[in-house]
Every structure is written in structure tokens, then in C-alpha cells.
Amino acid sequence: MSETAPATGRRKEAHVLVCAQYSEKGGVGKTSTTNGLAAVAAERGMRVVVVDADPRGSATAELGITDTSQIPTLNDLLAIPDHGDPIDPAEAVHDALQPAGPDWPSTVRVIAAERPLAHRETDPNPIEGRLARALRALDGEVDLVLCDTPPRPAGKLVAAVLTAADTVLIPSSLTTDGYEGVVHARRSLRLSRQGANPDLRYSGIVRTIVPREHDRRAIHDRIEADLFEQWPDEVLDVQLTEYAVREEARYACVPLTLAGGQYAKLLLTAYGQLLDHVLSGEDFGL
Numbered sequence: 001m002s003e004t005a006p007a008t009g010r011r012k013e014a015h016v017l018v019c020a021q022y023s024e025k026g027g028v029g030k031t032s033t034t035n036g037l038a039a040v041a042a043e044r045g046m047r048v049v050v051v052d053a054d055p056r057g058s059a060t061a062e063l064g065i066t067d068t069s070q071i072p073t074l075n076d077l078l079a080i081p082d083h084g085d086p087i088d089p090a091e092a093v094h095d096a097l098q099p100a101g102p103d104w105p106s107t108v109r110v111i112a113a114e115r116p117l118a119h120r121e122t123d124p125n126p127i128e129g130r131l132a133r134a135l136r137a138l139d140g141e142v143d144l145v146l147c148d149t150p151p152r153p154a155g156k157l158v159a160a161v162l163t164a165a166d167t168v169l170i171p172s173s174l175t176t177d178g179y180e181g182v183v184h185a186r187r188s189l190r191l192s193r194q195g196a197n198p199d200l201r202y203s204g205i206v207r208t209i210v211p212r213e214h215d216r217r218a219i220h221d222r223i224e225a226d227l228f229e230q231w232p233d234e235v236l237d238v239q240l241t242e243y244a245v246r247e248e249a250r251y252a253c254v255p256l257t258l259a260g261g262q263y264a265k266l267l268l269t270a271y272g273q274l275l276d277h278v279l280s281g282e283d284f285g286l
């Protein structure tokens with residue numbers, strides 16, 4: 001028998017886990033973390049869906065979808081036509097699930113982004129709950145949903161993702177933007193918990209694009225120390241080191257699991273540890 005949580009009406013029984021990678025700042029590793037997790041999850045045999053909520057479509061491109069003009073996208077799922085009956089996202093979601101490119105495992109599917117998705121930011125319709133409804137319809141069919149987000153403080157796309165998410169991971173590079181992105185993302189998570197998504201969990205901060213020893217400067221140490229000082233319990237042990245092979249995989253639009261060599265292996269181990277952490281369900285509170 002299913003148990004019902006009165007606050008949200010969500011079923012508490014196992015449903016597809018939705019993890020969002022979110023920071024307010026750009027270039028801090030959101031997309032790389034999303035697709036890195038997708039690659040290792042798929043290698044473990046999990047059925048994965050990547051939701052690309054960034055209209056620039058970086059995650060979509062790395063997942064091998066180059067032409068979005070002929071496929072239903074997240075934009076179609078969120079948009080409500082001016083006339084006629086609105087389409088129920090719980091029904092439309094199956095059409096929007098597109099297979100990732102041929103180099104990706106067949107268990108990876110994508111709800112793609114396209115440029116017009118940017119118009120949804122200012123959509124006057126109440127679209128924020130549509131992704132949540134769509135993803136709930138995937139219970140039992142998918143094991144993990146990973147959402148990539150645009151670098152924005154708020155707006156309807158971020159709201160749609162934070163409403164749909166079970167948990168949020170905050171990627172932070174060892175830069176000023178990385179740190180600032182955490183400050184503001186934590187605030188957005190708190191607001192989401194106080195509003196649309198009281199059950200939203202927080203999986204903590206993952207250090208990304210971490211320079212290797214010979215590239216590491218005093219400023220990186222300083223920002224890392226700031227992260228630990230400010231949020232000592234939230235910075236994860238696992239970190240994602242900067243290796244050219246990650247950029248190469250992205251350029252080639254292939255999963256990192258296809259790349260050979262010791263650095264790919266090291267990064268895959270780190271993504272695997274991060275996946276274990278996300279799947280553990282640990283919630284850091286805010």
C-alpha cells in the first residue's frame with residue numbers, strides 16, 4: 001500500500017530519484033557533473049534521464065543530440081499553448097525522452113534543451129510544477145534523473161527544476177564564482193523548501209575543476225579554505241580534479257567511460273563516489 005505525505009501528496013514509496021546540479025554562477029561544473037554522473041550511472045546499468053534546463057544546451061550536446069529542431073524538448077513539455085486544452089506533462093514526457101547519441105549507452109535518455117526554452121523564463125503561465133509532474137510519471141521506468149540548470153539566481157526554469165528535484169548537489173570550482181554560487185544557491189534551496197518543495201534534500205557541495213598540484217595556486221587554497229570554513233559539514237570529501245580528458249570527452253560528445261587512460265579512470269572513480277553519495281540520500285540540512 002502506498003503511503004502518502006500530506007504536505008506534498010507525494011508517494012513516499014520508492015520513486016525515481018531526481019538530483020539537480022545547481023549553482024547560481026556559470027562555469028563552475030554543473031554540466032560536467034551532470035553528465036559525469038550520467039556516464040557512471042549508466043555503466044552501472046541504471047536507467048538514466050538527463051534533463052537539460054539550460055537553453056544553451058551544453059548537456060544536450062555532450063549527450064550527442066546535435067539537432068533539436070525535429071524532437072520534442074523540455075520547452076515543449078513546459079510550454080502551455082495559448083488556446084485549447086493544455087497538454088498534461090505526465091503524458092507528454094514519454095515523447096520528450098530522447099535516446100542519447102550512439103556513443104552513449106542505450107540506457108541514457110535526454111529531455112533536451114533548445115534555444116526557445118529561454119522564453120519559458122518569462123512565461124506568464126504557471127509552468128513551475130510541470131517538470132515535477134512529468135518526472136513523477138517515470139516512476140518504475142527510470143532509476144535516476146539528473147537535471148542540469150542554467151546559472152541563474154531564480155526564474156521559472158530554476159524553479160521548475162527545484163520543484164521537481166528530490167535533492168540538489170552544488171558544484172563549486174575553486175574560484176570566486178564557485179564560492180558565490182554556493183552562497184546564493186543555498187538561499188534558493190531554502191526558499192524552495194519554504195515554498196514549492198518542502199521535502200527537497202541537499203546533497204552538499206562538490207569541488208569541481210580542481211587544479212592539479214602543478215597548476216594549483218595560493219588563491220585556490222584560499223577559496224577551498226573559505227568553503228570549508230563557511231560550510232565545514234557540507235563540503236564533500238570527493239572532488240573532481242581538472243583533467244584534459246574531461247574536456248576532450250565533452251568535445252567529442254562521448255561519455256567519459258569511453259575514454260581510456262589513467263586520468264579518465266581517476267575521474268570516473270570520483271564520479272562514482274559522488275554517485276554513491278547522492279544515492280545514499282544523505283541530507284545536509286540548511
Ligand SMILES: Nc1ncnc2c1ncn2[C@@H]1O[C@H](COP(=O)(O)OP(=O)(O)OP(=O)(O)O)[C@@H](O)[C@H]1O
Nearest residue numbers: 026027028029030031032151240241242243246247
Ligand atoms: N574535471 C574537469 N576537468 C577538466 N575540465 C573540466 C572538468 N570539469 C569541467 N571542466 C570544464 O570546465 C568548463 C566549465 O564546466 P561546466 O560547463 O560543467 O560548468 P557549468 O557550471 O555547467 O557552466 P555554465 O553555467 O556556463 O553552464 C567546461 O569547459 C568543462 O568542460
Ligand SMILES: [Mg+2]
Nearest residue numbers: 030031054058
Ligand atoms: Mg552548464
